[in-house]
Amino acid sequence: MSQLPDPSKQIPVIVLAGFLGSGKTTLLNHLLRASRGTRIGAIVNDFGSIEIDAMTVAGQLGDSTVSLGNGCLCCAVDASELDLFLDRLTRPSARLDVIVIEASGLAEPSELVRMLLASENTRMVYGGLVEVVDAAEFEATRERHPEIDRHLALADLVVLNKTDRVDAAVLTRLRKTLQGAAAVVESSYGRVDPELFFDRRPSTERVGQLAFDDLLDDHPADPLGADHPGCADGADRAHGLHLHAAYESAAFTAREPLHPRRLLDFLDSRPEGLYRIKGFVDFGTTDPRNRYAVHAVGRFLRFYPEPWPKDAQRLTELVLIGSEIDGPALLEQLAAARMEAAETVEERSLWGVLRYVQDPAQGADDSSDPAEVPQQWEP
Ligand SMILES: Nc1nc2c(ncn2[C@@H]2O[C@H](COP(=O)(O)OP(=O)(O)OP(=O)(O)O)[C@@H](O)[C@H]2O)c(=O)[nH]1
Numbered sequence: 323m324s325q326l327p328d329p330s331k332q333i334p335v336i337v338l339a340g341f342l343g344s345g346k347t348t349l350l351n352h353l354l355r356a357s358r359g360t361r362i363g364a365i366v367n368d369f370g371s372i373e374i375d376a377m378t379v380a381g382q383l384g385d386s387t388v389s390l391g392n393g394c395l396c397c398a399v400d401a402s403e404l405d406l407f408l409d410r411l412t413r414p415s416a417r418l419d420v421i422v423i424e425a426s427g428l429a430e431p432s433e434l435v436r437m438l439l440a441s442e443n444t445r446m447v448y449g450g451l452v453e454v455v456d457a458a459e460f461e462a463t464r465e466r467h468p469e470i471d472r473h474l475a476l477a478d479l480v481v482l483n484k485t486d487r488v489d490a491a492v493l494t495r496l497r498k499t500l501q502g503a504a505a506v507v508e509s510s511y512g513r514v515d516p517e518l519f520f521d522r523r524p525s526t527e528r529v530g531q532l533a534f535d536d537l538l539d540d541h542p543a544d545p546l547g548a549d550h551p552g553c554a555d556g557a558d559r560a561h562g563l564h565l566h567a568a569y570e571s572a573a574f575t576a577r578e579p580l581h582p583r584r585l586l587d588f589l590d591s592r593p594e595g596l597y598r599i600k601g602f603v604d605f606g607t608t609d610p611r612n613r614y615a616v617h618a619v620g621r622f623l624r625f626y627p628e629p630w631p632k633d634a635q636r637l638t639e640l641v642l643i644g645s646e647i648d649g650p651a652l653l654e655q656l657a658a659a660r661m662e663a664a665e666t667v668e669e670r671s672l673w674g675v676l677r678y679v680q681d682p683a684q685g686a687d688d689s690s691d692p693a694e695v696p697q698q699w700e701p
Pocket residue numbers: 340341342343344345346347348349375426427428483484485486487509510511512598600617618619624687
């Protein structure tokens with residue numbers, strides 16, 4: 323007879339979900355920096371074909387990060403790829419204490435939870451769903467996507483993030499809206515107490531606010547049919563109701579540096595539907611030392627200069643995610659921002675970009691963590 327697993331030795335697997343750009347990677351990086359000895363494994367699921375999130379996290383974790391790119395994990399035909407990674411990360415030799423799955427910003431959390439609960443891997447236990455909410459964008463996002471309420475209903479913990487971006491009145495309103503959901507913690511730049519994540523949740527019949535049976539029943543037929551971009555063939559029939567059924571992504575790569583002013587023109591005139599842009603930009607001789615991480619979430623735009631990693635290929639790599647966007651046209655516009663070989667560009671053309679760089683003196687993203695070395699950049 324096979325032995326029942328010892329629950330005290332099972333590794334909790336936490337799902338970190340939340341809409342596009344809400345701050346999942348930022349929070350995951352905070353956890354990794356503030357883990358103080360707890361060994362965290364991460365599985366990162368990007369929606370776009372260039373795995374920007376994985377690139378942002380991977381440096382921190384080495385072998386303990388695995389990336390499941392290009393498509394939503396929630397629509398994998400079967401869970402075998404996830405199982406494979408979980409198998410690898412839960413091996414005793416990996417010596418991990420906890421595993422965090424960062425879902426894509428368009429994933430359907432209930433599908434991920436279902437996959438984890440159905441997993442036959444006895445070395446792990448489902449550790450709960452954390453839903454990150456962007457305080458500045460939440461109300462507009464919820465209006466466009468009422469299904470967000472379903473995600474919140476399933477959460478064990480809601481992190482109301484980006485509180486620095488809203489005033490007291492909005493915050494009070496949000497607190498009221500989120501009342502009745504799971505425990506809510508507020509944060510700026512994902513700085514939450516890691517104890518909230520690492521303390522294993524007792525394994526019970528309930529998942530978040532719902533019973534396990536509710537979760538199994540929550541499997542509506544797909545009114546849109548089976549084929550949607552970003553999904554494996556024959557993906558889940560409920561997929562039509564998933565957020566990402568309405569979204570598409572486009573990937574842009576350029577070997578030539580981009581002209582700062584032309585890139586800004588592109589960003590300033592980005593269409594409403596283009597909700598999320600992320601990646602790294604090479605501005606060539608205008609700043610040869612640094613690459614610029616770029617993040618656009620709704621109308622929010624930020625550049626984060628950071629020294630080029632050693633041996634990194636000098637490329638610009640961007641992922642664009644939006645609904646009702648004309649991907650090829652956007653890529654063409656971006657291509658026009660590439661510099662010609664003979665083109666000279668004045669250093670001051672970078673000034674426009676620098677307006678979107680957060681002043682480190684005003685509190686860098688993770689300044690709360692004394693263990694962290696502040697980013698050095700000199701444009
Ligand atoms: N002002 C402010 N910006 C934040 C905060 N948290 C994250 N950001 C910024 O928001 C942008 C998106 O953050 P990410 O952590 O990449 O968001 P994400 O949820 O992983 O994004 P996707 O994977 O694309 O869904 C970045 O520019 C972050 O620096 C916050 O609390 N306040």
